[in-house]
Structures are given as C-alpha cells and as structure tokens.
Amino acid sequence: MSKYSEELSYGFAGQVAPPVRETRIGVCSAYCGECGQLVADVQSGCAQLQSRKFAQSGGCQLMLAVGIVSSLTNVVIIVHSPLGCCSGFTGTGGTRKTTRSSRGKASEDFVWIHTNLDEQDVVQGGVDKLRDAVLYAEKEYHPDAIIIANGCVPGIIGDDIDSLVSELDSRLSAKIVPVHCEGFKSRYVASGYDSAYHGVLRHLVDPVVKERSAIAEENEQRDALEQYQISRTVNIFNVGSNSNGDEVELSRIVASLGLIPRVLPLNATLDDLSHIGEAALNVSICATHDDYLLGHLHERFGTPYIIDTLPIGIKSTNRWLREIAKYFHLEEEAERVIKLENDVLNMALAPYREFLRGKKVYVGGGETRILTTAAFFKDDLGMELVGVKAHNVDRFVEEIVEELHEPQLHITVAAGQPAEELAVIRQLKPDLYVGHMGANGWVTRLGVPNIPLFGMSFNFMGYSGAFELARKSAKALKNTNFIKNVSQNVALPLSKEWFERDVRLNIKETEQI
Amino acid sequence: MSTFIERPKSSCALGGALTTLAGLNRVVPIVHAAGGCAAGLSGVYSTAAGYSGTGYCGGNMMPTTNIAENNVVFGGEDRLAEQIENTLFAMDGDLYVVVTGCQVEIIGDDAKAIARQYADKNVIGVSTPGFLGNTLRGYDAVVSALAEFVIAPQEKKDPKTVNILGVVPGHDVFYRGNLEEIKRLLWLIGVRANTFFSVTDTVEDIRGYGDAALSVVLAPNVGILPAEKIQDVHGTPYILSEIPVGPSGTAAFLRQVGAAVGADPKRIEEVIAFESGYYYSYLNGLVDTYSDLDFGRYAIISADGYYAHALTRFIANDFGWVPHLTTINDITEEADQARYKKLFDDITSETKPVVVFEQQAGQIIKHVRSSWALNHNEKYYDALAPAYVIGSGIDAGLAEKLGANFLAVPFPVSNRVVLNKGIAGFRGGLTLIEDLITQLVSAR
Numbered sequence: 001m002s003k004y005s006e007e008l009s010y011g012f013a014g015q016v017a018p019p020v021r022e023t024r025i026g027v028c029s030a031y032c033g034e035c036g037q038l039v040a041d042v043q044s045g046c047a048q049l050q051s052r053k054f055a056q057s058g059g060c061q062l063m064l065a066v067g068i069v070s071s072l073t074n075v076v077i078i079v080h081s082p083l084g085c086c087s088g089f090t091g092t093g094g095t096r097k098t099t100r101s102s103r104g105k106a107s108e109d110f111v112w113i114h115t116n117l118d119e120q121d122v123v124q125g126g127v128d129k130l131r132d133a134v135l136y137a138e139k140e141y142h143p144d145a146i147i148i149a150n151g152c153v154p155g156i157i158g159d160d161i162d163s164l165v166s167e168l169d170s171r172l173s174a175k176i177v178p179v180h181c182e183g184f185k186s187r188y189v190a191s192g193y194d195s196a197y198h199g200v201l202r203h204l205v206d207p208v209v210k211e212r213s214a215i216a217e218e219n220e221q222r223d224a225l226e227q228y229q230i231s232r233t234v235n236i237f238n239v240g241s242n243s244n245g246d247e248v249e250l251s252r253i254v255a256s257l258g259l260i261p262r263v264l265p266l267n268a269t270l271d272d273l274s275h276i277g278e279a280a281l282n283v284s285i286c287a288t289h290d291d292y293l294l295g296h297l298h299e300r301f302g303t304p305y306i307i308d309t310l311p312i313g314i315k316s317t318n319r320w321l322r323e324i325a326k327y328f329h330l331e332e333e334a335e336r337v338i339k340l341e342n343d344v345l346n347m348a349l350a351p352y353r354e355f356l357r358g359k360k361v362y363v364g365g366g367e368t369r370i371l372t373t374a375a376f377f378k379d380d381l382g383m384e385l386v387g388v389k390a391h392n393v394d395r396f397v398e399e400i401v402e403e404l405h406e407p408q409l410h411i412t413v414a415a416g417q418p419a420e421e422l423a424v425i426r427q428l429k430p431d432l433y434v435g436h437m438g439a440n441g442w443v444t445r446l447g448v449p450n451i452p453l454f455g456m457s458f459n460f461m462g463y464s465g466a467f468e469l470a471r472k473s474a475k476a477l478k479n480t481n482f483i484k485n486v487s488q489n490v491a492l493p494l495s496k497e498w499f500e501r502d503v504r505l506n507i508k509e510t511e512q513i
Numbered sequence: 514m515s516t517f518i519e520r521p522k523s524s525c526a527l528g529g530a531l532t533t534l535a536g537l538n539r540v541v542p543i544v545h546a547a548g549g550c551a552a553g554l555s556g557v558y559s560t561a562a563g564y565s566g567t568g569y570c571g572g573n574m575m576p577t578t579n580i581a582e583n584n585v586v587f588g589g590e591d592r593l594a595e596q597i598e599n600t601l602f603a604m605d606g607d608l609y610v611v612v613t614g615c616q617v618e619i620i621g622d623d624a625k626a627i628a629r630q631y632a633d634k635n636v637i638g639v640s641t642p643g644f645l646g647n648t649l650r651g652y653d654a655v656v657s658a659l660a661e662f663v664i665a666p667q668e669k670k671d672p673k674t675v676n677i678l679g680v681v682p683g684h685d686v687f688y689r690g691n692l693e694e695i696k697r698l699l700w701l702i703g704v705r706a707n708t709f710f711s712v713t714d715t716v717e718d719i720r721g722y723g724d725a726a727l728s729v730v731l732a733p734n735v736g737i738l739p740a741e742k743i744q745d746v747h748g749t750p751y752i753l754s755e756i757p758v759g760p761s762g763t764a765a766f767l768r769q770v771g772a773a774v775g776a777d778p779k780r781i782e783e784v785i786a787f788e789s790g791y792y793y794s795y796l797n798g799l800v801d802t803y804s805d806l807d808f809g810r811y812a813i814i815s816a817d818g819y820y821a822h823a824l825t826r827f828i829a830n831d832f833g834w835v836p837h838l839t840t841i842n843d844i845t846e847e848a849d850q851a852r853y854k855k856l857f858d859d860i861t862s863e864t865k866p867v868v869v870f871e872q873q874a875g876q877i878i879k880h881v882r883s884s885w886a887l888n889h890n891e892k893y894y895d896a897l898a899p900a901y902v903i904g905s906g907i908d909a910g911l912a913e914k915l916g917a918n919f920l921a922v923p924f925p926v927s928n929r930v931v932l933n934k935g936i937a938g939f940r941g942g943l944t945l946i947e948d949l950i951t952q953l954v955s956a957r
Contacts (some may be wrong), residue, residue: 021624053596053599054576054596054599054600054602054603055548055576055578055596056573056576057553057572057573057574057575057576057577058548058549058552058575058579059548059549059552060547060548060549060550060553062549062551063549063553078517081643082525082642082643082646083518083521083523083525083528083643083646083648084524084525084526084528084553084554084643085525085643086551086553087521087524087553087557088553088555088556088557088560088561089520090521090523090905090906090925090927091526091559091561091925091927092927093520093906094906094909096927112519112520113517113519114518114519114521115517116517116521118515118644118646119644120514120515122619122644130517132516133517136517141875151545152614153619154617156585156615156619156620157619183547183548184547184580184581184584184585185581186581187548189548189549203801266601331830414823415548416552416573417573418573419574419604438552438572438573439573441566441572491605493541493569493570493604493606494603494604494605495604496605497602498602500606506599
C-alpha cells in the first residue's frame, strides 16, 4: 500500500469517466525554487495554484491514454476527433513491431482509424461516423477490442459515445471500450493514464469463469495449485517508458525471492487482463502511471499493492525489492540478494564512478523517474546534482524528495517549457543533462552534453539498468563535438532578454480551474 | 461529406499550418489551443517527414496558450493576448503567426482580431482549427495569410519571376531538396523562383514576392487557394502544373513554365538537352547490373495526389518499370478524381496502370488482388512478381504481405532519414533510382 493513497478514493467504476487528477490528487504544474520549499508549498497547497505567463506546448492526455490502450494485443484504436489527434502514429505506428518482437510477441500490423471530424460534424455531431468506423473495424479486422479515444471536439460538442457503445456492445464480437481523454480537460496529462485504465477496467477486465470438473477431488487439487500459484504471484505494472530489458530485469529481481513475476498491462492480451486479479501483490514502478489502476484493483479484487519508488539506481532498486520482500516476510532472502547484487554491481561501477565523480548533472522529466535517477547520480556515482525539473509534482514523491537530502537543490516544475529549462541550465552549467524526449534536442543546441532519460530499447531500471545508465553517461562525455558543433552553428529561438531575466518572474498565481 | 479514414496519411489543418510555419526561417508560431496540440502535431513531422526535426521553433518550444476547461467555459482571448505579449519578449523571430486549434474556434474566440492588435510587431493571425480538414488545408490557410499580410503589394512585376506553390513542407518529405532543384532549373532558363521554404528564404524575401508575374501550383489539391489569394491581392495569375520528377516530367515542366513567362524556347531546349545528358550519363552506370540481374519490376504506387501521377510517370515513362497499380489517398470528390485520372493518359508504357482512389490504407491490398488473376493452385501461375511498392511508410505492411520490395516516398516516411535530398528534376530522378535500387542490393 502507499501512505500517499490512503486518503484517496478509487470508487469511480460506476462513472463513465474518472475525475481529472487536478481534482482527484491535486497537483503542482508550475514552480521554480528549491526542493525543500516546494515540498512545504505542496503540503500547504499554494504550489498547486501557480501557472505561467509565457507557456509552451506540453503533452496531451489523449496521447498518453492512447499510448496505453494501443499497446494491447489485437485491438483497433479509433480516434474520435479531427485528423490531427494522434496523427503521430504516422511516424511511430511502425515501432509496434519492434516493441512486440523485443518481448517475443507475434508481429501485428497496428491499425488505427480516425473519424476525421470536419466542420459539418462540429455542427451535426460525429456519432454516425463513429458508428461506421466501429463497424468497419469489426468487419475488416475482427479485433478482440475496439477502443475509442474521445478527443476535444466531440467532448465540447457533446457527442454521446457511451450511448453508441451500449447500442453496439452486444452486437459485435469485439468488446468496445470508450476512453474519455479530451485534451482540454486536464493540464496534468497523466490524467490520460486514469482515463485509459478506467476504460480498460470497466470493459476489458472480466474475471475468467472456471470450468468445473465432474470429479470433486480434481477441482480441489486444481484449486489448491491455483491458490498456491496466486499466493506467490506478483504483478509488476509496466509503463510506456520502460523497455523489455527493464521488464526482464525487474522480473529477475522478483523471481530471485522465489516469487512469480507477471508483467502487465502494456502489450497484454485480453486474456492476460482477465487474470489481472489473480495475484498476491500488485507492484507499481511509477505512481504517476498507475495509482488509479492499483487503487481500483484493490477495491475490486482486494489485491494489496505497493506504490513506493521507481527502481532506478542501487538505492531505489534495493528499496523496491525490500518493500516487496517485506510483504511476503522474505526480508532475509532479500538482504542476501541485495548483498550479492550490490557487491558485483559496485565493483562494475568503480571505473565509472572514477570518471563521473564530481561532474555536474541536471535531470528533467517525469517526477518519479527524475528524482530516483538523480539520486543514483548523486549517491551511487558521486556526481554533483545541480538541479532537477519535474513535469508535475504531486503527493507521491514527497518522501523521495526528502530522501534526496538536498533541500536547497534547484527545482522547476514544468511539463515541457524548454525556454525556462534552457535559461536555468545556462546558469547552472551542468556537465551532463539527462532529459525527457523532446527536451534533449534543445539542450544540444544550447551546448550541453546529454542523454535521454528513458528509451524503448534502453535498460535503465534495476541493477543491470544502473550499470547501463552509468555506461551511457560516460559515453556521452567521450566525445562532445556533436554538441559543440551544433551549438556553435544553430541558433535558438529565444531572445537575449529572456535569458537575462529571472525565470521565477514567469510564474504567476493561476486563475481558478 | 467526409468519412472516417483508416490509417490516414495526413495530420489536421493545424498540423499542416505548423509544419508550413516550421518550413519558414525564423518564424515563431503562437498556438491558441489546448496544451498538447502544438508539440503533438509538430512531433508528427519531426519523425514522419524523414526525421526533419522541429524546425526553428517547433516541438515543445512552441508558444501556446495552453487553454483548459475554464477557458472553454469563459473564453481564452485574454490568455491569448497575455501569451502574445510574453512571446514577443521571450522569442526572437522575424514573424509571429497566431494559429488556432479546434477548442478555441468552437467556443468562438476571435484570435485573428487579437493578433491584429499586435500587427505593428510582426504578428499575424490565421484560423486553422483541425476540423477544417487535413494537412493541406493548413498550408493553404497559412500561405494565404502570407499573401494577404506579409507579401508587400508591388505595382511593377518582374515578368521572369514566379511563385512556387503547392509544395507543402514536411508533407512533401523532400520539399527543400525539391525546391532547390526547381529553383536551379528555372534559373537555368532565366526564371527566378520564389520558393518560400528553401533554407535560404527569409521573411524579408517573402515580403518582396509581390513582384512575381506568375504563380505555379505544383499539386492538384493544395496551393490553389493561396494562388487565388495572391491573384486577388497582388494581381498575379497562376497556372496549374505538377511536381516534376525525372526527365520527362521535368522537361514538360520547364516547357510549360517557360512558355507561360515567355522564356527563350531555344534556351529551354538547350537546358533540357544538357540536363538529360547529365541524367543518362549517370544512369549509364547502372545499365550493366540492371540488365544482368533483371532489375525490372512491377510497380505498385500508393501516394497522395501530389506524388501519385508524378511518380507513376517517372517509373513508367522514364525508368521503364511495369506500372501495375497506382492508388491515390487524398482526392475524394468524383469530379476531381475524373480530372486527375486523365493525367495518366500520358503514360507511354505498353501496359497502363490501374488507377484507384482509396482513402483506407487497409483496402489497398484488395485492389492489388482484384487487379491481378488469383492463384487457383495452378501448376503454372503468372504471379505479380517481382513487385516493388513505392508508398508511404504506412504501406510497408502492404509490401510485406505481397513479398515486394519497398521504398517510402510520400508522407509519412519514418524508416529513413531525408536531409537535403530531393526527387524533383533530373537530378532528383537519379536520387530516387539510387534509393530504389539500394533496396535491391542492400543484402549483398
């Protein structure tokens, strides 16, 4: 369980859409200051009331929601919107093959359909087009599920997609799943994860009805075996930013305690999802992704859960493992595993520690990942932390911030907002920047060597991930000419005056939402 | 009325506006929309246009009003004014263009009126909600606005200067390479081309485009609206042409434009002869291997109206492959389809291609199968092989199912990197052949 979710409620299964995170959890999305003060301001509630005067583009909850559900096996995604929403699939749709093949799953064409809403639909409504699209998907592809992502336009004009779902549900062999993820409804884009899981939980998680044998003893035997299996099964909840390498490593760590790891829900089949309740423990690797999902599963199946830290770096991975072991009373076994793993890893890290010690590092991206990654650089590699930037900050990272023991550390809270970030980085002058997709290119143009915070093919989690992260950090500093040449020859679009002004002046008290 | 589209090879009008702005040097978009639209749509072209990247001020660098539910209820005009003022302070640009998303247009914000208040600071406003249509509509809206608000009116026209329209940055993955080659060829026949989007074009250059005597539209379904706007505002007439790919297309293009502006016919023929000689000198290098290994292929071309005929003509008339099937995804009106189909009358190969208009990516394979006798387990079956699919990245699966070779040319292209290469002109034809045949020898 998590002490941060104790006050939260997860009983929204009866609603067509979950509440957005602004109201469900409370969130800070604009801040510039020090870590210690931020925690105090989040606790008092005033950090949540800030926004910015000059804003730049960030994410959209629709893209995050679709990112989750589109990973499921044998589904068709219908984006109910004008053509632009999720048109990024034109560039990324092909990566489904590598995502699946890296996990040993059968190759699938990724099929998505756009309802292509136009001016006429804005006036007359787009439900008929959506119906046509659903029937086309069923007839042409016979998917296990047809998942509808609802965009801003139908959200504002009031298309009743839920009625359409009820109308078609029993008539098709595919299950139909509405996902309410209109972008304008939440500035905390992680609301999209809740929207996605809400749809999945309401429409795709149907517990399996077991066949009973006519011979009573057979049933008993089977039940006993099954109960034994369930009592040792740990669901590890994967996220869009982890690789197969991460999943293999975390599974290995869980299995080292003699437990049975199962990785869910991304890339799962509908059959996998129907067994999601059959586990002794649900374990998160990132609260930002799945507190809604785990909270719901607890209410529905009674499965206890752990939302604690993201297993990146030695300290966080040890902590993650200890939390799991504690639940199963396997503390001694865990300490043996930790000693063995840490000894070998520390030896392997020695040359990197030598090379990276004292170098300045700045980390930007999702709150849980940046803080645990920063802790690794500081505590395990001896680097100097000069600042962090979080997309958002909510209650789930309070303890991780405190455990960094860097109350004076510079922190900005901003989803995207590279103008602020570059101004901060130019002052802090890190030797290495580690950042979220979309930020690194600007940092290159600014002239700071950098590596991505995550990647579909990088293993950054667990013990093997710690080694990879160290290796990649060192590699980035072995030849910095790409960065030097680009920064000397390519201009940034930001003004001199912007760079000279205090970034804090861009933060303002927000209008009420 | 439009229909749903399976795997559309396009973004929306706002996406089209943003990729068009990304093609202009030192131009800063200000996006009045929900927070994710700008970066999401910019990301489409950053990856799916041969990794062309964000441009000067794209991706999450784009200023955006980031409107949310409260703005949808109470309006977002004040927020837009605040964002414009702060953008003028923070961003360094030669032109600032306010563009709009679906949300603010539905609630009735007058973004153009707000932008007009900052007209003296190089701010213009364009209405570009996604529901206007596909990428092409965004290009039309932005270039029409440039014609209206940026290009300075000029009484005196230069009879040998032309505007090039219809080449959509990013949606034509090769737009910059193409524009450079078009500019070079026109220069050779004594014609100066206003290209808007080449790496060297500046906002200052665009202000001077009022001297063009003619606009040349290189696409059947985009660029015509701005051409009409330029005609209205600047009195410059336009002609419809086509993106020239390879020798026969480029020769026809040079003759058409040359005649329209009164260029010296003798010089045009000299240029065509010289460039053609250059093309065949290089092609000659491939002749031995082509002939020894039989590099002839059945061609299946899946493209937009911009590239479908241009590629088919190059493949059939110049390169001499068998044009089996050409599908076009973005021409939907029957009258437009009939007009477009007529273009294929100029295909000179003994076998003429089947031409089909199909929006749904998943249906193309059915057109392939219905256009070729099925194998009923005959002992001797004339298969559609060896085949080559020239399509967008989305058609890679089609090629896989057909056991055909594949090269991505029309948007989206995400399986190869395109920097300065183009496929227009004589030299572009050579580049295209290099890429096509590289696929056949890459396993060696």
